[in-house]
Amino acid sequence: MSDERDATKVVQAGRKPEWTQGIVNPPVWRASTILYDSVAELRARGAADTHHKLFYGRRGTPTQWSLADALTELEPGAEATLLYPSGVAAIAAALLAVLAPGDQLLLADNAYDPTRNLANGLLKRFGIETVFYDPLIGAGIAGLCTERTRAIFMESPGSLTFEVQDIPAIVAVAKARGITTLLDNTWATPLLLPAIPLGIDYSILACTKYVVGHSDVMLGSVTAAAGQYQRLRATTYQLGQTASPDDAWLGARGLRTMAVRLDQHGRSARKIAEWLTGRPEVARVLHPALPDCPGHETFVRDFRGASGLFSFVLNGGDEAARAALIDGLQHFGIGYSWGGYESLAIPVDPQHHRTATKWEAEGPLVRLQIGLEDADDLIADLEAGLARFAKARG
Numbered sequence: 001m002s003d004e005r006d007a008t009k010v011v012q013a014g015r016k017p018e019w020t021q022g023i024v025n026p027p028v029w030r031a032s033t034i035l036y037d038s039v040a041e042l043r044a045r046g047a048a049d050t051h052h053k054l055f056y057g058r059r060g061t062p063t064q065w066s067l068a069d070a071l072t073e074l075e076p077g078a079e080a081t082l083l084y085p086s087g088v089a090a091i092a093a094a095l096l097a098v099l100a101p102g103d104q105l106l107l108a109d110n111a112y113d114p115t116r117n118l119a120n121g122l123l124k125r126f127g128i129e130t131v132f133y134d135p136l137i138g139a140g141i142a143g144l145c146t147e148r149t150r151a152i153f154m155e156s157p158g159s160l161t162f163e164v165q166d167i168p169a170i171v172a173v174a175k176a177r178g179i180t181t182l183l184d185n186t187w188a189t190p191l192l193l194p195a196i197p198l199g200i201d202y203s204i205l206a207c208t209k210y211v212v213g214h215s216d217v218m219l220g221s222v223t224a225a226a227g228q229y230q231r232l233r234a235t236t237y238q239l240g241q242t243a244s245p246d247d248a249w250l251g252a253r254g255l256r257t258m259a260v261r262l263d264q265h266g267r268s269a270r271k272i273a274e275w276l277t278g279r280p281e282v283a284r285v286l287h288p289a290l291p292d293c294p295g296h297e298t299f300v301r302d303f304r305g306a307s308g309l310f311s312f313v314l315n316g317g318d319e320a321a322r323a324a325l326i327d328g329l330q331h332f333g334i335g336y337s338w339g340g341y342e343s344l345a346i347p348v349d350p351q352h353h354r355t356a357t358k359w360e361a362e363g364p365l366v367r368l369q370i371g372l373e374d375a376d377d378l379i380a381d382l383e384a385g386l387a388r389f390a391k392a393r394g
């Protein structure tokens with residue numbers, strides 16, 4: 001099926017007849033115990049490869065395998081995918097699969113804060129050193145690689161400030177040195193950036209966001225390139241990580257509409273971002289499809305489009321003026337996460353989450369998740385918000 005186009009794949013992938021039994025959506029197979037006919041069969045099943053075979057509930061049922069297989073199909077050249085109870089759990093399992101005490105990790109300075117916390121917490125405690133790098137470093141990352149560097153973790157674009165990394169340049173440096181590469185691909189998903197064909201070893205998604213798409217499930221995934229799956233699986237089994245069949249089922253249901261949702265999120269976000277660039281209250285719009293976003297040329301070269309999350313920098317003003325903008329919004333909720341059908345706005349302060357680079361801006365930052373509401377309603381809402389901001393700024 002891998003020759004089909006993506007919108008077709010998200011509808012069809014993972015729906016094997018033996019898993020669906022003829023039902024359109026693979027049903028929820030809940031299980032802990034799997035029963036065997038005899039002692040001999042129990043022993044034989046334990047000794048064989050249990051990949052996509054019923055063995056014990058923790059190793060999944062057709063419900064989880066169906067979603068995992070569908071995600072694998074979206075990454076041409078991938079070997080297999082494992083699901084996790086959250087995006088952060090997926091990131092942790094992937095990093096623990098490839099790192100050992102004494103190793104060094106290179107981590108993008110604009111990475112999601114919990115990823116930084118994992119590096120500075122658990123990984124550090126287990127003797128793994130993290131060096132943070134400028135997300136715009138590109139091939140210059142060679143200058144940071146040492147004999148101890150075992151992994152490079154990218155997030156592109158960064159989910160607060162949206163710098164786009166030169167993934168192929170970083171991958172080339174890594175491959176020449178036998179360093180494993182991991183990408184948090186939550187913003188683009190494989191539909192806008194197939195990561196495995198770019199040479200990434202582990203493509204990671206917070207499925208909580210666009211795959212689920214309805215703000216009601218926590219779920220993560222790691223898709224491994226050819227030859228990279230076994231160590232991920234071994235570590236994941238040792239950690240006891242598994243995603244519930246009910247959550248996987250909701251993830252699969254979300255996936256079926258992801259192509260049309262992403263398209264709409266992307267178009268509305270682009271329209272709103274462009275509208276914001278013309279506003280005097282706005283100093284800068286951080287959206288990878290806009291020419292002044294750092295890494296824009298790389299974005300145009302590597303990505304098939306943009307999703308619905310971006311930020312903008314206010315022109316002056318303080319915390320209170322920013323809050324006046326956000327608090328009065330009618331169509332934007334105030335809350336973490338994104339990728340659901342509803343719009344969200346939050347204050348973000350990247351200066352607190354950086355060490356390798358310095359964040360300097362003309363004013364405070366607002367991050368928008370553009371949902372599936374009418375874009376013109378969202379623009380009218382933001383227009384009133386910017387007026388509140390200008391009044392509060394004085």
Ligand SMILES: *Cc1c(COP(=O)(O)O)cnc(C)c1O
Nearest residue numbers: 086087088112159186206208219
């Ligand atoms: C939300 C998010 C995660 C973590 O996903 P959870 O499912 O919330 O644990 C990881 N990376 C990025 C970029 C995210 O936005």
